[in-house]
Amino acid sequence: MKILVCVSRTPETTANISFSGDNSQLDTNGLQYIMNPYDEWYALVRALELKEQVGGSVSIINVGEAENDPVIRKGLAIGADEAIRIDAKPTSSLFVAKEIAAYAKDQGFDLIMLGKESIDYNGSLIGGMLAELMALPYISYATSMDLNGNTATLNREIEGGTEICEVETPFVLSAAKGMAEQRIPNMRGIMMAKRKPLNVVPSAGSDNLENVSSYQVVSKDRNIKILDPENMEELVRLLHEEAKVI
Amino acid sequence: MVLVFAENNAGKFKKAAFEAVSYGKKIANQLSCDCAALVIGDASSAGELGVYGADKVLNINDASFADFDAQNYVAAIAEVSNNIGAKLIIVSHSSTGRSLVGGLAARMNAAVISGANALPTLDDGFHVSKNVFSGKGIANFSLNTDVKIISLMGNSIQPENMGAEVSVEHVSVAPGNGRVKVVERKTVSGTVPLPEAELVVSAGRGMGGPDKWGIIDDLANSIGATTACSRPVADTGWRPHHEHVGQTGVAIRPNLYIAIGISGAIQHLAGVSSSKTIVVINKDADAPFFKNADYGVVADLFDVVPKLTEAIKAFKAVNA
Numbered sequence: 001m002k003i004l005v006c007v008s009r010t011p012e013t014t015a016n017i018s019f020s021g022d023n024s025q026l027d028t029n030g031l032q033y034i035m036n037p038y039d040e041w042y043a044l045v046r047a048l049e050l051k052e053q054v055g056g057s058v059s060i061i062n063v064g065e066a067e068n069d070p071v072i073r074k075g076l077a078i079g080a081d082e083a084i085r086i087d088a089k090p091t092s093s094l095f096v097a098k099e100i101a102a103y104a105k106d107q108g109f110d111l112i113m114l115g116k117e118s119i120d121y122n123g124s125l126i127g128g129m130l131a132e133l134m135a136l137p138y139i140s141y142a143t144s145m146d147l148n149g150n151t152a153t154l155n156r157e158i159e160g161g162t163e164i165c166e167v168e169t170p171f172v173l174s175a176a177k178g179m180a181e182q183r184i185p186n187m188r189g190i191m192m193a194k195r196k197p198l199n200v201v202p203s204a205g206s207d208n209l210e211n212v213s214s215y216q217v218v219s220k221d222r223n224i225k226i227l228d229p230e231n232m233e234e235l236v237r238l239l240h241e242e243a244k245v246i
Numbered sequence: 247m248v249l250v251f252a253e254n255n256a257g258k259f260k261k262a263a264f265e266a267v268s269y270g271k272k273i274a275n276q277l278s279c280d281c282a283a284l285v286i287g288d289a290s291s292a293g294e295l296g297v298y299g300a301d302k303v304l305n306i307n308d309a310s311f312a313d314f315d316a317q318n319y320v321a322a323i324a325e326v327s328n329n330i331g332a333k334l335i336i337v338s339h340s341s342t343g344r345s346l347v348g349g350l351a352a353r354m355n356a357a358v359i360s361g362a363n364a365l366p367t368l369d370d371g372f373h374v375s376k377n378v379f380s381g382k383g384i385a386n387f388s389l390n391t392d393v394k395i396i397s398l399m400g401n402s403i404q405p406e407n408m409g410a411e412v413s414v415e416h417v418s419v420a421p422g423n424g425r426v427k428v429v430e431r432k433t434v435s436g437t438v439p440l441p442e443a444e445l446v447v448s449a450g451r452g453m454g455g456p457d458k459w460g461i462i463d464d465l466a467n468s469i470g471a472t473t474a475c476s477r478p479v480a481d482t483g484w485r486p487h488h489e490h491v492g493q494t495g496v497a498i499r500p501n502l503y504i505a506i507g508i509s510g511a512i513q514h515l516a517g518v519s520s521s522k523t524i525v526v527i528n529k530d531a532d533a534p535f536f537k538n539a540d541y542g543v544v545a546d547l548f549d550v551v552p553k554l555t556e557a558i559k560a561f562k563a564v565n566a
Contacts, residue, residue: 013493013513017382037494094351094358119380119493123360128348131317137425138316140345143487153429157488158341159255159442161433163314167426174345177487177495210357213373213388218381220519220538224526229545232557235525238541240561243523245445245502246469 001056001147001169003047004104005080006114006126008036008090009064009071013119019215026215035071038115040078041182042175047113048079049180050147056110057081063090063099069198076193077185083196088203091211093121097129098206105134110169111152116141116176127174137171143178248274248281249332251323252295252303253342255433257288262338262442264298264405266398269365270336271299271408276368277333284326286311286319289414296412298405303414304330310422314342318422320349325419327354332393339397340441347397357389360397363520380493380516400442401499438472440491445471446500446521448491449479450514452507452528452547456484461551462506468558474498476508492517507547510535527551 011017011026012034018027034040047058060075061084062068072083086099104112112134117124124140131138141157150169155162157176185193227235239246250270252263267283274281283300285292292303306322323346327335335350337343339361351358359374363384366374371388374396378385440446447466453459459473466473473489480490491498493516503521507528508514515538518524526539529546536542543550 011379013380013516014511015379016512017379019383093348093360094355097348097352121378121385122376122380122497123348124344125348125351125358125360128316128320128345128350129352130348132320132349132352136317138345138349139426140316141341156341158314158431158433159253159260160437160439161431163431164429165313165426166429171425177490209351209355209391210359210387210389212385214386215378216384216386218377218383218519220515222524222538222540224536224539224542226536226542226544229543229550229553232543232550232554233560235541235543235554236557236561239502239523239525240565243502243540245523246558246561 001050001054001110002108003050003056003058003111003113004107004109005039005044005047005058005060006100006112006130007039007044007060007062007072007075008118009033009062009068010036010118010120013037018217023214023216033071035074036115036118038117038175040075042177042179043113043115044075044078044080045180045183046145046175054147059084061086061100061103063088063096065089072198073193074185076196076198077189078183079189081196083198085198085200086203087200092208093123093125094129095206095208097126097133099204101130101133102204102206103201112136112170112172114174116174124174127172131172134172137167139165139167139171140174141176142173143176145173145179247279247330247332248277248334248336249327249330250281250283250300251335251337251343251346252283252285252292253338253340254285254287257290259291259295260442261405262340262400263295265400265403266336266338267295267298267300268406268408269398269403272365273334282330284323286322292414293411296409297407299408300412303412304417305414306417306419308418308421310424313424313426313428315422315424315426316345316349317425320346320353322419322422323350324353326417329417334394334396337397339399343397347395351395354393354395355391356393356395357391358395359387359389361399362396363399363402365403377520381497381519382516399499401444440472440474440489440496440498443472443498444501445469446474446498446502447471447504447506448474448476448508449506450476450508451478453479453484458548459485461548461555465504465551465555468555468562476514505535506551508535509533510538
């Protein structure tokens with residue numbers, strides 16, 4: 001089983017987000033970066049489990065510049081066999097998908113996995129794009145996957161429930177919570193990661209069809225009214241008359 | 247032409263489909279064109295999409311689309327879009343819509359925004375906004391191709407009465423290739439799924455254990471709310487994972503979010519801060535969540551939650 005896991009580099013989950021003075025880009029000052037949790041915890045770990053069961057290899061691929069290498073090395077430390085970094089700024093989802101598809105299309109991967117979304121742009125786009133560009137079936141929001149030969153049985157999240165489906169490899173899969181449990185790299189993994197290949201390949205020069213014209217910060221602060229715990233009738237009145245939500 | 251893919255479940259449409267149709271009609275009005283709704287499968291009640299703004303309803307009713315296969319659905323929607331010359335394709339940002347939106351963009355080589363939270367502005371190009379960084383920011387996207395793709399975040403606009411029932415026109419497309427076989431669908435009936443819920447009651451570690459959730463269920467039932475929980479609660483198995491709201495769980499934007507015994511970690515806030523009204527109940531007056539709430543009650547949740555439930559029942563008895 002030859003598995004490709006697409007990984008994204010995102011600001012860490014507790015990061016405070018701000019934008020440059022003219023609101024044209026993310027203010028990266030002091031930002032710490034991690035591997036997108038959905039890619040790491042669910043897609044990569046499940047890929048490693050499958051490799052442990054049936055043999056094969058796990059490659060990780062990232063579209064980004066050299067600043068992404070520490071995050072990619074972490075993927076190697078967790079257990080991926082090799083890494084590919086397509087040397088380009090990831091400027092839009094379709095750009096990233098085209099770059100990955102251009103690399104992956106002749107490589108004979110049996111399975112392409114990624115997280116259900118990245119926690120920066122929350123697009124959930126790349127998986128469907130890759131499937132389309134590579135003419136493969138796409139299973140989104142999978143919470144479990146078991147392989148029997150070339151047939152995969154998956155649970156996936158649907159509106160208000162779950163669906164069980166079957167598909168033959170190769171296909172593209174986006175992974176949601178439940179697919180696997182986070183693995184912490186150990187010292188041996190970290191040492192071995194330094195010797196594993198991280199291949200930097202040039203961009204295929206894909207185009208961008210959309211761009212972000214401006215950003216704004218969402219203020220979470222609200223003016224709170226503190227209510228008397230003995231007077232919940234007042235809260236109900238406010239929810240009805242003032243907030244108009246009940 | 248604007249084309250809206252109106253999702254249905256065994257012939258029934260959810261609010262998200264009506265939102266998408268009204269959204270599509272409003273953009274069609276801005277563009278001075280018509281809005282068509284596309285229904286795959288049972289279209290027996292699809293005429294009502296006209297009420298929410300569809301100028302016509304197109305229907306693909308072919309057994310090869312009976313099982314949901316994203317690749318097949320993308321091909322079918324794209325074929326219909328090309329046939330009618332649509333300039334904009336809209337889907338709901340639901341699990342189904344999210345599994346289609348990327349494929350549509352790739353197949354049509356079209357600019358795309360997934361999870362749009364408002365109507366576009368058209369005065370200088372085509373700009374649409376969406377929440378980014380898990381709700382910590384908003385980005386305005388400029389879509390720069392002739393054909394564009396949008397998935398619409400739930401609860402971003404309300405469905406509106408914008409027309410009357412229309413007749414359903416059958417269209418045919420290349421049949422699906424049937425590579426994905428659906429073995430079983432399990433849907434929970436009776437409760438509104440979290441991403442669609444307008445009222446949400448959520449509880450956290452302050453509950454102390456899984457055995458006392460009855461008071462949360464009682465409160466939720468009193469207003470017809472869906473229940474949710476914070477990440478530690480799902481991780482320790484007190485509640486099922488699908489109830490986890492927050493940055494790495496479900497991101498929601500209900501009209502009312504009642505947070506009980508949840509301190510308000512930044513990752514939790516990221517998933518719920520788009521809620522219209524937030525009520526926080528916590529015995530710790532220093533809980534950070536109070537900074538991000540509209541109404542707060544500093545009290546032992548085990549005392550105050552049953553009182554709130556009783557107050558709501560009394561209110562409902564008078565105002566039913």
